[in-house]
Amino acid sequence: MKSLVKKLANTNIGILLRxxxxxxxxxLKHFEKDYPISVSDAFLWRTDNGYKTKFKYSDILNLFYKLKNSWVEFHFYSKNNELxxxxxxxxxxxxxxLEISSKYLNNLEDYGTFYIYHFSENTKDLNNKDIISNRCYSGYSQNNNLYSFVHGNTLGKFTSIYSNKTFLTDIVKTSLFQNHTYTIQKYxxxxxxxxxxxxxxxxxxIKFTIDNKDYELKSHYSLLVETITPIISIKSNCLFLRPTIFSYKGKYLDVHHS
Known part of the structure; x- marks a missing residue:
């Protein structure tokens, strides 16, 4: 009986109720698939307000598995989740x-998200429990100043390393209510x-509240929120809604995860 209750409690419906x-x-819920997986964070790209983005990444399949002839795919989306x-x-x-400028994105000056997936058709040195997660560094430069780098912050999507073109999500879990509060550890x-x-x-x-102001984000949408509040608490129905932070002081810019 206990094993049945535990099994039900860890289903998607059970987790939502909990x-x-x-x-x-x-x-966060670990994905259970019978094939090796490539996981990507939902990385931020910016080409608005004089920004450009630089992304540094490794060939993980070669570095750790010695698999040659692997490749990566970058998928770029607008802030409204348009490919x-x-x-x-x-x-x-x-x-x-990879440098991401407005020219690289067809002269688009805006912001959004992108994902990186690692693929290989070599099955010899992989097993069905392998999970590849390239939580790389993204750098942000405004008006050609020095880049400020930050590593991945939000697990977004995953797919098979064998390139079956099926992309899955919901690693991060939600609630029916805005009953989870996260206070950023920074003054x-x-x-x-x-x-x-x-x-x-x-x-x-996803619904969330900052400074008594309500926001809503549709699936895989993104949003920049400006604030001058010294202490920031986020109340939401998402259990891992932790933003990337851009702090400005004179000519200086600091980018970090929360």
Missing amino acids: NSLNFKPVS IKIEKINDLNLSNE FDGFDKNELFFTNPTSKD
Whole structure:
């Protein structure tokens, strides 16, 4: 009987009820698939307000599994989850970088999210329990100043390493109610302004509140919120809604995860 209750409690419906009742809530749920998986964070790209983005990543399949002839795909989305472009890169080094400018995105000056997936058709050295997660570094430069780098912050989507073109989500879990509060461990006083970048890493709509102002994000939408509040608490129905932070002071910019 206990094993049955435990099994039901860990189903998607069971986790949703637990999170809604705040009873042993689950923020992140491990994916259970019978094939090796490539996981990507929901990374932020910016080309607005003089920004450009630089992304540094490794050839993980070669570095750790010695698999040759692997490749990566970048999937770029607008802030409203519209697919902008897919780029496949075959010739990988152990260390690589990609510069994302407005020119690279067809002269688009805005912000959104992108994902990186690692693929290989070599099955010899992989097993069905392998999970590849490239939680790489994204750098942000405004007006050609030095880049400020931050690593991945939000697990977004995953797919098979064998490139079956099925992309899944909902690693991050939600609640029926806005009953989860997250306070960022930083005192924001003294900055000219702060921007919080939110992305919805789930298939559900997310609602959240900051400074008594309500926001809503549809599935995989993203949003920049400007604030000057010294202490920031986020109340939401998402259990891992942790923004990337841009803090401005004079000519200086600091980017970090929360």
